[in-house]
Amino acid sequence: MPQIPSLPGRGLPIQVHDSTTGELVVAAEGDTATMYVCGITPYDATHIGHAATYVGFDLLNRAWRDAGHTVTHASNVTDVDDPLLERATATGVDWWDLAVEQTALLAEDMTALGVVPPEVYRGAVEAIPDVVQAVEALIEDGFAYRVPVEPGAGGDAPELGDVYADLSADARFGAVSRLSRDDMVRLFGERGGDPERDGKKDPLDPLLWRRERVGEPSWDGASLGTGRPGWHIECAVIARDGLGLPFDIQGGGADLLFPHHEMSTSHDRLLDHGFGARNHVHAGLVAYQGEKMSKSRGNLVFVSALRATGVDPMAIRLALLAHHYRSEWEWTDADLPAAVERLERWRSAVSGNGGPDADATLAAVREALANDLDAPTALAAVDAWADVSLAEGRDTSEDTEGAPGVISRMVNALLGVRL
Numbered sequence: 001m002p003q004i005p006s007l008p009g010r011g012l013p014i015q016v017h018d019s020t021t022g023e024l025v026v027a028a029e030g031d032t033a034t035m036y037v038c039g040i041t042p043y044d045a046t047h048i049g050h051a052a053t054y055v056g057f058d059l060l061n062r063a064w065r066d067a068g069h070t071v072t073h074a075s076n077v078t079d080v081d082d083p084l085l086e087r088a089t090a091t092g093v094d095w096w097d098l099a100v101e102q103t104a105l106l107a108e109d110m111t112a113l114g115v116v117p118p119e120v121y122r123g124a125v126e127a128i129p130d131v132v133q134a135v136e137a138l139i140e141d142g143f144a145y146r147v148p149v150e151p152g153a154g155g156d157a158p159e160l161g162d163v164y165a166d167l168s169a170d171a172r173f174g175a176v177s178r179l180s181r182d183d184m185v186r187l188f189g190e191r192g193g194d195p196e197r198d199g200k201k202d203p204l205d206p207l208l209w210r211r212e213r214v215g216e217p218s219w220d221g222a223s224l225g226t227g228r229p230g231w232h233i234e235c236a237v238i239a240r241d242g243l244g245l246p247f248d249i250q251g252g253g254a255d256l257l258f259p260h261h262e263m264s265t266s267h268d269r270l271l272d273h274g275f276g277a278r279n280h281v282h283a284g285l286v287a288y289q290g291e292k293m294s295k296s297r298g299n300l301v302f303v304s305a306l307r308a309t310g311v312d313p314m315a316i317r318l319a320l321l322a323h324h325y326r327s328e329w330e331w332t333d334a335d336l337p338a339a340v341e342r343l344e345r346w347r348s349a350v351s352g353n354g355g356p357d358a359d360a361t362l363a364a365v366r367e368a369l370a371n372d373l374d375a376p377t378a379l380a381a382v383d384a385w386a387d388v389s390l391a392e393g394r395d396t397s398e399d400t401e402g403a404p405g406v407i408s409r410m411v412n413a414l415l416g417v418r419l
């Protein structure tokens with residue numbers, strides 16, 4: 001757990017951009033601020049896209065603490081899901097070994113990048129008993145139904161069928177993304193859904209429990225029969241159990257708004273008769289070589305590969321912070337040298353005993369972060385302080401004794417950069 005230095009004074013109430021309304025909202029009203037940030041599907045960890053999203057939400061975590069909130073941050077690892085099984089099969093490795101190894105690599109990379117670890121962190125496999133209970137409750141309430149599995153499916157009592165959520169039970173389905181039905185069906189098909197499956201009441205109905213298939217891992221599903229959890233219900237249950245409902249922020253990259261956050265919010269609404277996340281916040285997707293950095297495309301830049309070159313991970317973090325968390329941007333090989341240079345400047349600027357007054361810079365950084373986590377503006381404020389501190393022949397008589405200490409503690413606590 002990285003130590004977060006205390007700072008003089010207190011930060012402002014943090015406002016973030018809510019994807020549903022497109023407006024700035026106060027991220028947390030109460031003393032305890034709660035956020036669920038979706039974790040990785042553990043293969044191809046940790047690429048720059050993952051890191052940009054997690055550093056983005058780490059800013060919210062840190063700014064919330066500076067504003068006086070107690071933070072409960074929950075997250076998951078999707079350590080069983082079709083893409084993971086497919087990758088394990090394609091590369092001839094055991095899927096569970098792959099999940100364990102990649103989850104450890106993510107943790108190592110996040111630690112190196114100074115990301116504060118979540119208080120609640122659960123794997124899909126570990127959460128299966130809770131998912132089973134939730135799916136049984138949804139069936140009980142008439143909010144879920146079964147679809148017969150194809151002949152030859154494995155497991156006991158295959159006639160029990162796969163379990164799907166009945167979205168018609170949720171009058172507010174669609175309220176999160178506000179997409180057209182056509183867009184929903186298209187995105188659902190592109191991102192792990194099965195709109196064309198026969199026997200479903202509605203093509204958008206999402207899988208809650210997939211019955212055992214020959215060659216696939218499966219677990220005891222009590223009255224559901226053996227099988228494994230669907231994707232969206234996993235996050236709905238881990239968030240509900242880890243944070244309680246409603247929680248303040250559901251977060252992730254922009255590709256999770258639909259279907260994943262729409263569906264998991266719908267499940268929580270049905271499980272808790274009305275609540276889910278108060279607001280939904282999404283990070284812009286990072287591209288590389290002209291396309292979104294993604295596992296399916298394989299155009300990936302890995303944090304661990306950059307670290308292996310000996311570059312300071314704090315420079316990687318600064319390279320990410322140079323872009324607003326919601327912006328879509330392209331990683332280029334020039335990003336890192338620019339960040340290394342900035343890191344070196346900041347380090348030499350705080351190396352003296354005194355320095356220009358730090359209070360105005362602290363206030364400017366707090367104001368920038370309170371305004372939808374505007375890291376680029378915050379970095380510019382520190383750049384300005386460093387420029388004065390490093391200016392040739394400047395008049396050091398106005399120097400404030402503790403200024404460099406305030407700056408380095410602030411850069412650490414609020415930006416997560418250790419100088």
Ligand SMILES: Nc1ncnc2c1ncn2[C@@H]1O[C@H](COS(=O)(=O)NC(=O)[C@@H](N)CS)[C@@H](O)[C@H]1O
Nearest residue numbers: 038039040041049050053078252253285286293
């Ligand atoms: N190119 C990218 N730029 C920014 N964020 C990205 C990028 N690719 C993936 N992410 C984000 O990284 C996080 C993990 O992505 S993931 O490994 O595919 N895993 C999942 O989306 C699910 N395990 C969430 S429950 C998600 O929030 C996703 O939106």
Ligand SMILES: [Zn+2]
Nearest residue numbers: 038039235260
């Ligand atoms: Zn999720």
